[in-house]
Amino acid sequence: MTRxxxxxxxxxxxxxxxxxxxxxxxxxYDTSLPRDKxxxxxxxxxxxxxxxxxxxxxxxxxxxxxxxxxxxxxxxxLELDPPTDIWEATNALLIMYKNVPSIxxxxxxxxxxxxxxxxxxxxxxxxxxxMKLFLQHIDKTLTDSFVHANIGPEDARINRIIxxxxxxxxxxxxxxxLIYDPARTSDEFALACIDCMLxxxxxxxxxxxxxxxxxxxxxxxxxxxxxxxxxxxxxxxxPRIRLYNASLKTDDPEDFINRVLPHxxxxxxxxxxxxxxxxxxxxNFFKSNFLVKEGFVKRENFTGMFGVVGMAECVNHLLxxxxxxxxxxxxxxxxxxxxxxxDKLNEIVNAHEGVYCENSHNHYVLHAQVGLDCDxxxxxxxxxxxxxxxxxxxxxxxxxxxxxxxxxxxxGDIFKLDDTWNNTQPALLDIIKGAFENGMRYFTAYNADxxxxxxxxxxxxxxxxxxxxxxxxxxxxxxxxxYGAKHNAKSLDRRVYDESSHQ
Amino acid sequence: xxxxxxxxxxMKAPINKIIDFSNVDGxxxxxxxxxxxxxxxxxxxxNPETIRLCVNCxxxxxxxxxxxxxxxxGKVVWDDEKCVECDTCIHVCPNLxxxxxxxxxxDDLVAHIKQVKPxxxxxxxxxxxxxxxxxxxxxxxxxxxxxxxxxxxxxNGIHDFRKFPELMQxxxxxxxxxxxxxxxxxxxxxxxxxxxxxxxxxxxxxxDKLEEVRTVILPERDEENEKTVRYVSSHLQxxxxxxxxxxxxxxxxEAGITAFGNHTYPKEAMEQYELICRENATKTCVII
Numbered sequence: 001m002t003r004x005x006x007x008x009x010x011x012x013x014x015x016x017x018x019x020x021x022x023x024x025x026x027x028x029y030d031t032s033l034p035r036d037k038x039x040x041x042x043x044x045x046x047x048x049x050x051x052x053x054x055x056x057x058x059x060x061x062x063x064x065x066x067x068x069x070x071x072x073x074x075x076x077x078l079e080l081d082p083p084t085d086i087w088e089a090t091n092a093l094l095i096m097y098k099n100v101p102s103i104x105x106x107x108x109x110x111x112x113x114x115x116x117x118x119x120x121x122x123x124x125x126x127x128x129x130x131m132k133l134f135l136q137h138i139d140k141t142l143t144d145s146f147v148h149a150n151i152g153p154e155d156a157r158i159n160r161i162i163x164x165x166x167x168x169x170x171x172x173x174x175x176x177x178l179i180y181d182p183a184r185t186s187d188e189f190a191l192a193c194i195d196c197m198l199x200x201x202x203x204x205x206x207x208x209x210x211x212x213x214x215x216x217x218x219x220x221x222x223x224x225x226x227x228x229x230x231x232x233x234x235x236x237x238x239p240r241i242r243l244y245n246a247s248l249k250t251d252d253p254e255d256f257i258n259r260v261l262p263h264x265x266x267x268x269x270x271x272x273x274x275x276x277x278x279x280x281x282x283x284n285f286f287k288s289n290f291l292v293k294e295g296f297v298k299r300e301n302f303t304g305m306f307g308v309v310g311m312a313e314c315v316n317h318l319l320x321x322x323x324x325x326x327x328x329x330x331x332x333x334x335x336x337x338x339x340x341x342x343d344k345l346n347e348i349v350n351a352h353e354g355v356y357c358e359n360s361h362n363h364y365v366l367h368a369q370v371g372l373d374c375d376x377x378x379x380x381x382x383x384x385x386x387x388x389x390x391x392x393x394x395x396x397x398x399x400x401x402x403x404x405x406x407x408x409x410x411x412g413d414i415f416k417l418d419d420t421w422n423n424t425q426p427a428l429l430d431i432i433k434g435a436f437e438n439g440m441r442y443f444t445a446y447n448a449d450x451x452x453x454x455x456x457x458x459x460x461x462x463x464x465x466x467x468x469x470x471x472x473x474x475x476x477x478x479x480x481x482x483y484g485a486k487h488n489a490k491s492l493d494r495r496v497y498d499e500s501s502h503q
Numbered sequence: 504x505x506x507x508x509x510x511x512x513x514m515k516a517p518i519n520k521i522i523d524f525s526n527v528d529g530x531x532x533x534x535x536x537x538x539x540x541x542x543x544x545x546x547x548x549x550n551p552e553t554i555r556l557c558v559n560c561x562x563x564x565x566x567x568x569x570x571x572x573x574x575x576x577g578k579v580v581w582d583d584e585k586c587v588e589c590d591t592c593i594h595v596c597p598n599l600x601x602x603x604x605x606x607x608x609x610d611d612l613v614a615h616i617k618q619v620k621p622x623x624x625x626x627x628x629x630x631x632x633x634x635x636x637x638x639x640x641x642x643x644x645x646x647x648x649x650x651x652x653x654x655x656x657x658x659n660g661i662h663d664f665r666k667f668p669e670l671m672q673x674x675x676x677x678x679x680x681x682x683x684x685x686x687x688x689x690x691x692x693x694x695x696x697x698x699x700x701x702x703x704x705x706x707x708x709x710x711d712k713l714e715e716v717r718t719v720i721l722p723e724r725d726e727e728n729e730k731t732v733r734y735v736s737s738h739l740q741x742x743x744x745x746x747x748x749x750x751x752x753x754x755x756x757e758a759g760i761t762a763f764g765n766h767t768y769p770k771e772a773m774e775q776y777e778l779i780c781r782e783n784a785t786k787t788c789v790i791i
Contacts, residue, residue, distance in 0.1 A: 394523035394619060420527060423791070427526035427533075434532075434622030 012480065014473045016143065020105055027054030033278050039271045047245045048268055051238055051307065051372070052103075057275060058283040059101040061305075064221045065296035066232035067111035070096055071119075077290035086120040086127050090134040097142060100291065104477065106142045109223035109234075110149040110174055118156040128161050132169070135162075139171040145458035145478035146224040148175040153208055155189035163196040163203075170200060172452050172459040172476055177222040177442075181208040182433060190432075194425045197445060198417065201454045204444035207436040214408045225370050225457025226442045227410040230359060233301020235409065236276045240307030240369050241268055243314035243341070244379050253318045253337055257344050265306075265348045272304040272364060273355050280356050303357040304364035305409050306349050309371055310379040311338050312386050329385035329399060338383065339402055346406040368403075368411035370457035373484025381456050384413055390495035397431065401438040412442030414454050418498030419447060448496045455482045455491050462492075515606045516639040519553050519631060523619045529655045529678060529714065531624040534616055539604050541632040542661050544694035545682065546759040547719060547750060553631040554599040563592035563602050572602055599756075609639060613646045625653030625675065634662040637670055644673040655714055659693075660700035664707060676714030677707050684734040688727050704738060715744040720768050720776060722750055732776045736783035746789045747776055 007013065007021045033055045042048040053061065070092055074080040078096060083089035093116070100107035121127045138147065151159050166176065178185070178193045193203050206222050220228045229235050241264055249260045280286050280299065291297045315334045316327035328334040345366060354364045368382025380386045383403035390396055393415070404411050421428055432443050446454055451461050460482035464474040468483045485491035517539040522528075525535040541554050548554065559579050564572045571585035572592060579602045586603070593601050616626060626647055628640055633656060644654040653675040660679050664671060681700060683689040689697035707713040716735055720728050732747065739745055749768035752760060773790045 392523060394622065397622070423789075424526035424531075426531045427524075430532035430624055431524065431622050437621050 011471050012468055012473050014143075014475060017473070017477060020477075023105075024052070024054060027056050027058075030054075030056035032056060032282065034274050036267065036270055036274075038267045042264060042267055045245065047242055047249075047264055048271075049240045049242060049307075049372070050271075051240060051369075053237060053239070053275065056283075057237070057279050059103075059285050059289075060234050060236045060279055060302055061103040061238055062108050062223050062227060062229055062235040063100055063102055063291065063297060064109040064223055064229050064231050064234045065096070065100055065107075065111075065291050067093065067096065067116055067296075069294070069296055071116055075290070075294055075296075077294060083120065086117065086122070086130040089117055089120045090130050094134065094137055094141075097138070101285075101289075102146075104144050104146050106144040106147050106477075108146050108148055108227075109221050109229075110138070110147060112150040112152075112179070112221065113162060114151045114154065114156050114159055118158045121156070121158045121161075124157065124161070127158060128165070131158070131161050132165055135165055135169060135171065135174075139169075139173045140475065142173060143475045143477055145172050145175055145460060145476055147173050148177065148223050148225075150177050150179055150206075150222050151203060152179040152189070152193075153181040153184040155186055159189065160192065163192055166196055166202065167199050170452055170461075172461050172464070172478070175225070175459055176203040177206050177226070178203040179208045179222070180205045180432070180436070182436075183209075187426075187429060190429055191425050194428050194432075195422075198422055198425070198428075198447045199450065201444070201446035201450055201452050201459055204412070204442060205432055205436075207441045207443075210404075210436065210439065210441055211408075222410075222442075225410070226412045226444075227305070227367065228441075229409060230301040230303065232297055233299075233303070233359065234297065235305045235367075236279050236302050236356075237272055238305040238307045238367060238369065239268055239271060239275075240309055241265065242310045242375075242379055243308060244310035244317060247314040247317045251318070251320070253315075253340075256314075256318055257340060261341065261344055262348055265345065266352075268306065269349070269352045269354075269364070272306070276304055276355050276357075299356060300358040303360040303409070304354055305367040306345075306364050307367050307369035308345060308383075308407075309369050309375065309381055311341065311383045311403070312380045313378055314338075315341070324386050324389045327389075329389055329391050329396070335399055335402060342383075342403060342406050365409040366407050367409040368407045371485075371489060373481045373488055376488050377490060382407075382411055387490050387494045393431070393497050397435050397440065398438075401435060401440045404439055404441045407441065410442070412444060412457070414456075414494065415443070415445040416448050416494050416496050417445050418496050419449070420498060421445075422447070448498075453492060455485045456489075458482075514639045514642055515608050516636045517556060517604045518607045518612070519550075519601065519604055521612075521615065524622065525627070528627040528629060528657060529625070529676075532622060533655070534619050534623050534626045536612070536626060536628050536633075538628065538630040538633045538636050539601075540635050541630055541659070542635070542695060543632065543659050543682075544599075546692055546762050547721070547755050548759065549751070549754040551599050551754075551756045552593040552596060552601040557600045557602055557604065558598055560598065562595055562597055566591055566595050609642045609646065612643060613650075616647060616652070617650065620650055620652065623652065625655060627655040627657055627678070629657035632659055632661060634658050634667075637662065637667050641667070641670045641673065644670065648673055658703075660703040661695060663699055664703050664712075671710060671712060674712060676712050677703075678715045678717065679704060679707060679713060680717050681731060681735050682719065683727055684731045685727060688724075704735070708738065708742060713739075713743040715746055717746045717748055719748045719750055720773065722763050722766065722768050724763075728776065729779065732779050733783070736780045736785040739783070739785045741784040744789060745780060745785050746791065747773060747780075748791050749773065 074082045080092045083092045097107045102108045219231045221231045246264050250256050286299050312328040315337045321327040350363050371381035400413050458478045464479045465482050468474050468479050519539045520537040522535040525533050528535040540556050569585050569587045571582045581602045655676050657678045751767045752765045
């Protein structure tokens with residue numbers, strides 16, 4: 001009763017947020033999802049984590065509908081004809097977005113705006129007006145920063161309109177990613193994206209060449225934080241292993257790699273099988289949801305995401321490094337061990353025959369998860385260097401490039417830059433190009449003094465966090481996560497790369 | 504190292520610092536290499552510890568709180584593993600120098616640049632005055648150009664560039680400081696004559712190797728500022744970027760603070776100089 005009452009009386013929640021939290025509470029009371037005893041024990045020990053997916057999952061965690069079908073054929077269920085101009089196109093998308101479920105109950109992928117909307121950009125002034133209303137509508141009704149749109153790789157006038165409006169409107173939603181391929185994305189367009197990214201913390205850059213090289217059959221979109229998933233499919237589930245907590249079971253790197261890690265991975269993989277079976281076989285989603293019936297998504301395009309966090313602290317513990325400034329990020333031995341752990345993780349995950357994931361070769365995919373606001377400072381997101389311990393920019397990026405290889409469903413880091421970079425944006429493009437050529441999957445950066453800032457993967461407004469701190473509600477669901485991350489994980493205190501950081 | 508037979512000779516030079524990623528030393532992202540020693544004594548120098556070579560007086564050895572400095576064969580030796588980068592050695596140095604110098608061979612420097620190569624479009628050599636090491640630069644540039652990277656020189660113009668035709672051939676451009684045009688004021692400011700600097704300005708324009716010119720705008724020196732900006736911009740006529748840098752007191756030694764004060768030159772007051780540039784068709788005037 002108290003948990004319901006807490007939600008009902010909480011002054012920092014909007015009505016929508018209360019509704020979602022009450023629904024989540026209800027999911028936790030069910031007992032029909034089978035779970036192994038070892039899994040529940042590992043949850044209690046905080047070695048494994050189910051990322052709040054509840055005990056009765058009734059939709060895949062992340063869904064990436066193929067919106068091109070809406071543009072070409074419309075939708076019977078939604079009674080929408082194929083759009084014929086920019087107004088009908090944006091209206092059809094807005095209607096559809098509100099019918100796309102996810103773990104957050106908001107659509108985590110809005111499609112590739114360049115692809116979807118460029119054909120309707122006839123008159124510049126009209127497009128600008130339509131897009132302004134479209135973006136405003138998204139920010140005020142899809143109130144969650146995990147709502148994510150893509151642009152590129154080719155340039156189009158609609159991209160420039162989106163970038164202009166993004167700078168002008170300074171909104172946290174939607175998250176935005178440029179699908180970047182130096183062969184198809186002009187430097188001029190990339191520089192316009194960098195200009196916008198420095199000012200508003202978006203778009204981020206996704207390494208298209210690398211993502212396409214993973215698997216040619218995979219047409220991917222970047223959803224939620226930076227999750228690379230199949231268009232017309234998505235991710236069923238994303239449970240996580242906290243490597244640091246697991247590493248506390250031993251003091252020996254070999255024992256960790258050969259015994260502890262496989263043990264917990266097996267438990268996690270079995271749980272993924274069970275959860276995915278439940279979503280496919282028990283819940284109604286794949287039987288009756290219009291997205292499935294009308295072909296916007298296909299079951300075989302979904303996969304399970306195997307989440308990993310806390311690599312830095314894990315290897316520091318195993319190598320008995322107490323001083324973080326001498327550990328992961330500053331220490332080749334620690335980095336080499338991390339590479340070995342990643343290779344082992346990849347081997348384990350790819351040895352497991354997954355269920356209902358035909359188009360990812362019947363295997364689940366690795367994901368370097370961005371952390372939870374409640375993880376606290378002992379667990380860094382994914383493969384990231386602990387906040388406050390970042391080395392020089394070159395070393396930081398070099399380390400990242402060594403860690404990204406196996407994380408086909410998403411990994412990335414965030415770089416906080418001072419305002420000298422506003423005058424030297426081509427230098428940033430040089431760095432992104434080099435990083436991508438060397439194996440970095442995803443790059444994002446922002447100016448130290450922005451209002452819209454990137455917390456761990458999602459965006460929030462610092463001014464909204466301040467409101468929350470003053471006990472006021474914020475429309476954006478992620479503001480409360482941003483508050484938690486700011487205070488528990490010091491996520492906004494990452495190193496500022498400036499002239500002085502050259503020392 | 505000392506016991507190794509030297510079979511191949513490559514040059515060494517005293518290097519103060521290597522910045523792997525620099526976004527402020529020329530176009531794009533560059534690896535910037537700072538050489539030790541400079542013939543100028545600019546009052547507003549931001550890193551006066553790069554001016555002279557260490558004379559092994561040992562003042563810093565006694566005061567290092569991390570015991571990272573020691574005497575070996577009468578020479579001050581710096582242990583970068585022990586160093587905590589507190590800069591005490593620099594502050595106590597009576598000689599405008601630093602013990603934190605590495606003598607680096609060209610090939611070792613090239614090997615380092617190779618690691619950074621994917622992320623940069625070139626290197627910039629700076630200082631100190633890097634042209635004090637002109638022979639070293641020639642060998643370095645020849646090897647770095649083969650990597651497909653551009654090579655820029657950041658110089659105060661005290662050495663006659665005409666005397667280094669081979670270096671000019673492999674160098675992609677020079678970023679030249681013109682600190683003052685008036686010879687008397689230049690002498691007062693830098694303890695050196697400026698005739699060669701102005702000669703170099705014309706020469707570099709003539710051979711099309713002038714990447715940019717920089718002038719620091721100084722507080723309460725309106726007349727000198729104007730004279731210099733007018734001279735440079737009328738020479739450039741838009742043929743090269745002209746960067747006007749506002750005086751900042753950070754890192755400036757006492758004599759400089761006495762001369763130019765403790766405040767950054769106000770941004771608003773830069774307008775008059777921008778106007779002069781515009782009159783002279785130097786559109787690419789950048790103010791920082």
